[in-house]
Amino acid sequence: MTDLRQRHRAPLALVVLMLATLLSACSGAQATTATRTVPTPGPVSSADLAGVTLKVGDQKAGLQALLKASGQDKDLPYAVEWSTFTAGPPLLEAAASGAIDVGTVGNTPPIFAGAAKSPVSIVSASRGEGQGDAILVAKGSTATSLADLKGRTIAVTKGSSAHGHLLLALRKAGLQPSDVKISYVSPSDGYAALKNGAADAWAVWDPYTAAAEKEIGARILVSGVGIVNGLGFQVASNRSLADAGKNAAIADLVTRSARAYQWSASHPDEWARVYSSETGLSLDVTTVQAHRSIKRPITLDPEAIRSSQDLTDALASGGFIPASFDVSTIVDHRYDAAVAAVIGKA
Structure with missing residues (x-):
């Protein structure tokens, strides 16, 4: 895990009114559920906010690069x-232990955390089409469908x-999960396994999908289109x-993130250039x-919760989590x- 320190200070008088308004909108809401209530505190002063260090978890070429590319890190x-x-x-796991305050993940990790009763909540969402979510096969593979992988090894995190x-x-x-051999690996090990033949297929997401296609000639056997809900979450x-x-601070970060996602959807080539610079991945990738993997901010609407519930039920029925639960x-x-205001649904 690599820690980076970034400090940007705004003219506080310019931000305190904005944040007070944002928190006023948020202060009437709280996460009331069948199992717990997370209290929503009131606004803070600009001086108190200036003393906050927000610990943010990220993934390869994730939110940090996106905020920088869109100018939302200023x-x-x-x-x-x-x-x-x-x-x-x-x-x-880091969020549950208190090592970070907030982070960005895909649609499935929060379900595993929820099944484990981790003290973590979903606080915002984005949605894509799932084109970059892929089950890949190696160059030269003769497989044309998942049925061709029966008895074969599929690597996945x-x-x-x-x-x-x-x-x-x-x-x-x-097919059932038992019809294939699932090998649990990290993304980097999955890449290597597909490349050297230790795995017959690899289930992964962009940018790993694009890197495997461009660098080792991997082919998408099954994309996520029409299968996954395309959701990403901030937790x-x-x-x-x-x-x-x-x-x-999280309220402000969520708002900036929504603006950044909107920017990336309308400026893909600019985003690609910054992405390449920040990660060392080729511009082609x-x-x-x-x-392909455009994400747009959404509110945590009923459809997002319903589709997440469907995934939760499927994970439970497959024995991957102990039991289903109310997402x-x-x-x-x-x-x-705050997100609705950014996307024009306020």
Whole structure:
């Protein structure tokens, strides 16, 4: 895990009114569920906010690069400490332990965290089409469908969005998880396994999908289109949500993130260039990712919760989590009004 320190200070008088208005909209909401209530604290002063260090979990070429590319990292009225994770599951573990306050993950990791009763909540969402979510086969593979992989090894990161995609794709194809050999690996090990033949297929997401296509000639056997819900989530530690200063900083970060997602959707080539610069991935790879895996901010609407519930039920029926549960119990709507204002649904 790599920690980076980033401090940007805004003219406080310019941000305190904005944040006070934002928190006023949020203060009437709280995550009331069948199992817990996370209190929503009130606004904080600009001086108190200036003393906050928000610990943000990220993944490869994730939110940090996106905020930089879109200009949304400028004039932050609090400090940010970034930590990079290989995938969503370890990021969720860090949030649960208090090592980070907030982070961005795919659609599946919060379900595993919820099943484990981790003290973490979903606080915002984005949606894509799932084109970059893929089950890949190696160059030269003769497989034309998932049925051709019966008895074969499929590499995937346990608890990741790709894990959910694999399960749903198998179900759609009329197969059981037991019909294939699932090998749990990190994304980097999955790449190597597909390249050297240790795995017959690899379930993964962009930019890893694009990198494998461009660098080793991998082919998409099954994309996530029509299978996955395309959701990405920002998740936060319940302890941080109950802290006035952290809550104010998260509210601001959620708003900036929504603006950044909107920017990337309308500026894919600019996003690809920054993405390449920040990660060292080739421009060919990042251009594919930027045009294919477009994410747009959404509120935590009933459809997002319903589709997440469907995935939860599928994971439970497949024995990947102990039992299904009500997904709404891990969703906190306090920032919905702020996101709605950004996307014009206020």
